[in-house]
Amino acid sequence: MGGFDVQVFSAGRGRCRRGPGRALRFLRHDAEGRGVGRYGGRLARLVLGAREAAAASVPSSAPVPVTAEKVRDAFAGLQATLRDSCTPGNCAYFLGRVYDELHRTDRAMKADPQGPGHFSEPIALIKKLDAQLGGDRSFENLKSHQDALIGTRDTINTWMQGHPEDYR
The missing domain is CATH 1.20.120 (Four Helix Bundle (Hemerythrin (Met), subunit A))
Structure with missing residues (x-):
């Protein structure tokens, strides 16, 4: 996966940053099924980049491994x-x-x-x-x-x- 946009929430406003996957600490999924976590100490939502969103919309024949939450x-x-x-x-x-x-x-x-x-x-x-x-x-x-x-x-x-x- 090349990268993603992170929408960081600050005082009710969001802005996007480009960053590596490990910079976003996953917490949960929001109502739309997007990952919500912490990015630089702030609440953030994972927003896939255009390339990843297109790849995610195409069903894969290979099963996706599910990792258990700690x-x-x-x-x-x-x-x-x-x-x-x-x-x-x-x-x-x-x-x-x-x-x-x-x-x-x-x-x-x-x-x-x-x-x-x-x-x-x-x-x-x-x-x-x-x-x-x-x-x-x-x-x-x-x-x-x-x-x-x-x-x-x-x-x-x-x-x-x-x-x-x-x-x-």
């Missing part, structure tokens, strides 16, 4: 929810994000080279939460199970704090 990166996303709460204008987003971050952490733990057995307690907590939610991710259901959702997040945070070798 537990520490997923856990950082979960920890980021600790500073937030369910406020009237933010509750649906907050509860949905906690749910998403728990499942992101669950996927990372299951894919970790140490094996899912190493993370059996947090994985079991998420499985128990999923049973309580009954597969319903709607805001109304998350709101009615808010205590279980936040309790699961807090318990996993405490467990991870007791296992610093897994996220540092």
Whole structure:
């Protein structure tokens, strides 16, 4: 891959820079499926250059290898929810994000080279939460199970704090 444009956000405005792939620290995908990360300490979005965009739009017959997310990166996303709460204008987003971050952490733990057995307690907590939610991710259901959702997040945070070798 030759290069890409990075849209760096500063005071609500974006600008593009050309840079190598390793300069952008990947965090997550945005709503459009583009990579969002950190570039020079600022929030940035990966925007493929014209050549890469054309190549990306052509389906490939070869499978693309998928790399598993590291537990520490997923856990950082979960920890980021600790500073937030369910406020009237933010509750649906907050509860949905906690749910998403728990499942992101669950996927990372299951894919970790140490094996899912190493993370059996947090994985079991998420499985128990999923049973309580009954597969319903709607805001109304998350709101009615808010205590279980936040309790699961807090318990996993405490467990991870007791296992610093897994996220540092």
